[in-house]
Amino acid sequence: MKKNxxxxxxxxxxxxxxxxALAGSLGFPAILGAQPAAVKVxxxxxxxxxxxxxxxQSRLGGTMAVEDVNKAGGIKSMGGAKLxxxxxxxxxxxxxxxxxxxxxxxxxxxxxxxCFQSPVGIAASQAxxxxxxxxxxxxxxxxxIVNRGLKNVFRLKPGFGVCVDDxxxxxxxxxxxxxxxxxxxxxxxxxxxxGTGTAKLLQGKLPSINIExxxxxxxxxxxxxxxxxxxxxxxxxxxxxxxxxxxNEYMLLARTLYQQKVNVAGFYSxxxxxxxxxxxxxxxxxxxxxxxxxxxxxxxxxxAQALKKRVEATGALFTFEVxxxxxxxxxxxxxxxxxxxxxxxxxxxxxASSTFKAExxxxxxxKFVNGQNQGGKPAVMQSLKGDIEVIAPAEFASxxxxxxxxxx
Numbered sequence: 001m002k003k004n005x006x007x008x009x010x011x012x013x014x015x016x017x018x019x020x021a022l023a024g025s026l027g028f029p030a031i032l033g034a035q036p037a038a039v040k041v042x043x044x045x046x047x048x049x050x051x052x053x054x055x056x057q058s059r060l061g062g063t064m065a066v067e068d069v070n071k072a073g074g075i076k077s078m079g080g081a082k083l084x085x086x087x088x089x090x091x092x093x094x095x096x097x098x099x100x101x102x103x104x105x106x107x108x109x110x111x112x113x114x115c116f117q118s119p120v121g122i123a124a125s126q127a128x129x130x131x132x133x134x135x136x137x138x139x140x141x142x143x144x145i146v147n148r149g150l151k152n153v154f155r156l157k158p159g160f161g162v163c164v165d166d167x168x169x170x171x172x173x174x175x176x177x178x179x180x181x182x183x184x185x186x187x188x189x190x191x192x193x194x195g196t197g198t199a200k201l202l203q204g205k206l207p208s209i210n211i212e213x214x215x216x217x218x219x220x221x222x223x224x225x226x227x228x229x230x231x232x233x234x235x236x237x238x239x240x241x242x243x244x245x246x247x248n249e250y251m252l253l254a255r256t257l258y259q260q261k262v263n264v265a266g267f268y269s270x271x272x273x274x275x276x277x278x279x280x281x282x283x284x285x286x287x288x289x290x291x292x293x294x295x296x297x298x299x300x301x302x303x304a305q306a307l308k309k310r311v312e313a314t315g316a317l318f319t320f321e322v323x324x325x326x327x328x329x330x331x332x333x334x335x336x337x338x339x340x341x342x343x344x345x346x347x348x349x350x351x352a353s354s355t356f357k358a359e360x361x362x363x364x365x366x367k368f369v370n371g372q373n374q375g376g377k378p379a380v381m382q383s384l385k386g387d388i389e390v391i392a393p394a395e396f397a398s399x400x401x402x403x404x405x406x407x408x
Contacts, residue, residue, distance in 0.1 A: 049092025
């Protein structure tokens with residue numbers, strides 16, 4: 001090798017060695033500009049099975065949020081680390097949801113988000129607890145989810161206890177304003193943890209607003225025919241029909257009650273899984289004047305309205321699964337930012353102390369107590385003229401309620 005070539009080679013080696021040593025002393029990656037390892041987030045939803053539509057909507061919201069976090073520069077306190085979504089399908093089955101937790105644990109997830117259904121969320125979060133991995137519940141309503149003393153479970157949205165309390169309060173106010181026209185109710189619910197738990201709470205709370213629960217009627221998932229239940233309700237002639245079930249059954253029951261001309265003062269669901277834009281667009285006559293106490297976006301939020309337009313531009317509808325899962329990804333990103341690490345202990349502590357601002361939702365300040373956000377509140381909505389309006393609480397309302405509804 002010639003002298004000048006040897007000199008250049010030595011200089012290059014010296015530069016590389018020097019910069020490597022400098023990078024090491026500063027705590028930077030040895031290769032300048034190297035991207036930090038991605039933070040793996042396990043998203044488990046029922047994208048197949050009897051609640052597949054809901055799971056697909058949850059996945060849409062979650063992946064859009066991951067995209068937004070990454071476009072904004074990732075987790076800045078971790079050197080711009082990107083989020084990587086690991087997508088799992090629970091197939092609407094508890095055992096499959098648990099299997100997804102185990103598979104994703106082997107892949108090195110930092111946290112989980114899921115699972116839409118309460119039974120799947122209960123079992124999957126229990127499985128994640130074995131590894132001390134944070135589990136953010138995006139939609140599951142059962143309060144058993146947060147009543148087990150698990151330190152790894154966090155739920156931003158309200159459970160069925162709060163939804164029933166707020167729903168009963170709103171119904172009492174509506175009924176009083178209408179001259180107490182409603183004195184009896186029939187409750188129709190799905191037979192799982194979510195529906196049964198909600199129905200029992202309703203049965204116990206209705207007497208406080210002077211409404212008698214005539215009967216609780218359970219149905220299986222899936223149910224393909226509600227004719228007998230509709231005829232049974234019509235024969236009892238209640239003033240209100242209350243429903244707590246998943247999407248397909250909710251819409252089929254509503255359509256059957258309409259077809260059977262079940263005349264009541266109001267249809268008032270608590271966590272009606274099918275009360276959404278899909279229902280209103282596909283069945284405008286059936287849905288008209290129906291009310292639901294549920295998760296909803298803040299109609300006065302500019303960010304919520306912008307996300308709604310963006311979702312609709314893809315051909316999808318802006319259902320609650322979308323913005324709840326989206327908000328949970330943002331909650332997780334905020335916790336990662338404050339923790340400065342994907343270490344499970346640090347991340348769990350950051351979630352537990354979170355004051356995350358849920359800008360898309362009509363919530364108060366975030367404060368977790370035993371994993372449940374105390375600021376999470378439902379809204380009361382009503383289908384009016386082919387749209388869904390918020391009728392309570394007053395500070396988020398976009399319309400006045402129509403109650404009692406006109407007779408068929």
